[in-house]
Amino acid sequence: MARRKKIYEGKAKILYEGPEPGTLVQYFKDDATAFNAEKKAVIEGKGVLNNRLSEFFMTGLQSIGVPTHFIKRLNMREQLIRQVEIIPLEVIVRNFAAGSMAKRLGLEEGTPLPRPIIEFSYKDDKLGDPLVPEEYIIAFGWASQQDLDDIVPLALRVNDFLSGVMHGVGIKLVDFKIEIGRIWDNDYQRLVVADEISPDSCRLWDIESGQKLDKDVFRKDLGSLTDAYTEVARRLGVLPSNVTHRPRPTLIN
Known part of the structure; x- marks a missing residue:
């Protein structure tokens, strides 16, 4: 994988320098945090699911005229975005x-x-x-x-x-x-x-059962976060065919 510069790292994502001026690459991590990062865990496949789901919602918003920073998904864990x-x-x-x-x-x-x-x-x-x-x-x-x-x-x-x-x-x-x-x-x-x-x-x-399908599953220890996110992706028709962990790229500071 090409070496590139890390711009910023947050709790759930990393931003890298993009291929063109005014762009960034947004990498979705498997890290899960709650209560201002007092509770932490690595949830295998979470980043892949969130990448796909965020792509789905951002492209849907753009289709109805709501502007977003999203340009395109690059792979299972990364998307190209506008720098804002x-x-x-x-x-x-x-x-x-x-x-x-x-x-x-x-x-x-x-x-x-x-x-x-x-x-x-x-x-x-x-x-x-x-x-x-x-x-x-x-x-x-x-x-x-x-x-x-x-x-x-x-x-x-x-x-x-x-x-x-x-x-x-x-x-x-x-x-x-x-x-x-x-x-x-x-x-x-x-x-x-x-x-x-x-x-x-x-x-x-x-709607029917009241079952939580979001990060409250992790906050409140209600079961598998991956299962909850997978269920959302399945219902929306955006479930990735192969949810696997992908190593992080090599960085230069």
Whole structure:
């Protein structure tokens, strides 16, 4: 495998220098983390599944006019993406009460919300990605008012698409989080969906049984994470024919 430069390594992915200016190669690891990386494990095949699933969702969004950083999948664990300036926020869209929202408000998990609710968290692992109001976002310059005015409808379009796709295969989209990146064309800015969309970043429950098919399986020790992600991929028709671990490429720093 060709030697290339590592640009960044996160909890679930590695970014490498791309073949052309303005591109990166995104490598999906098998690492699983929870509770701000306090709980860790290597789940064989997880990266392969998330690569395929994120490709499926990103190309689906592009087909309905939602811009993303995705260009193409390169192999079982890697995809070619546009290099973007990431806005340091997680954009969280909730359709049902679950996780931290259920705890904060004393709601039973699975309670339907009156409408999709959008929350923002500041991306900082050391702080635990705290929730922040729009006033903080604008005051600290993480995003402008115009950015937020554009992000909210973008997130709702993603929600409409994902909810419909999941409902069609018997899965309830409880909530999800996305990241947004900026692409610059001279002085013109365009916002795109970046990072990944996978069961790592969504809460997915079987509509009939309530079975969890997302990273809560790992967080709460509910069984095999690989089996849960494989079931999502199988229902969506994107199950890889051979889920195997692939060694990481040689790096130059």
